[in-house]
Amino acid sequence: MKKSYLVDDRIFLRAIEPEDLDIIYEMENNPSFWSITNLTVPYSRYVIKEYIANTQSDMFADKQLRLMIVCKEGNKVIGTIDITDYVPLHGRGGVGIAILEEFRNQGLAFDAMNLLCEYAFNFLHMKQLYAHIPSENEASLNLFTSCGFVRSGLLKEWLHTDDNTYADVVLMQYINPNS
Known part of the structure; x- marks a missing residue:
């Protein structure tokens, strides 16, 4: 039997659908996420609608892959x-x-x-994944560490903060254990 990727007993990951417009709009325009992204202005519904319509959901074509995390119970995007x-x-x-x-x-x-990670390493055969995590974000650091990522560097004063200072960012990597 073939391996089923992107699904476990509680959640599944899926491509973006047109009906995800509202949730993506809400998340992209949440200022609490802006400090860890390069976003400097809100996205309009029109821009997000165009993004959804034009994404091929193909990492090789788009050079990125966005997946929606869906809780099986209630089929709710989380x-x-x-x-x-x-x-x-x-x-x-x-x-x-x-x-x-x-x-x-x-x-x-x-x-x-x-x-x-399982999909990236076992299906896409990627060599490594990495993340930039603010050094004070203990929850994210713990999440990535628990999933196999290791600290491999520190980027000093990498992110501009709300209080007009700069925060350090931890560079974390996960090298494909099968490569």
Whole structure:
């Protein structure tokens, strides 16, 4: 029997659908996420609708892959998980995850991260995944560490903060154990 990727007993990861417009709009325009992204202005519904319509959900074409995290119970979208800045030549990509606040601290991000890593390494045959995590974000550091990522560097004063200072970022990597 073939291995089923992107699904476990509690969640599944799926491509973006047109009906995800509202949830993506809500998440992309949440200022609490802006400090860890390069976003400087809100996205309009039109821009997000165009993104959804034009994405091929093909990492090789788009150089990124955004998947919706869906809780099986109630078929509710609870967040997104991404592989960004994909470089086929080197087999690497950055990982980002965002979970709606009401679904945090339930182990669902851990489930989603493990599904993504398994898919990236065992199906896409990627060499490595990496993440940039603010050094004060203990929850994210713990999540990535628990999923197999290791600290490999520190980027000093990497992110501009709300209080007009700069924060350090931990560079974390997960090298494909099968490569």
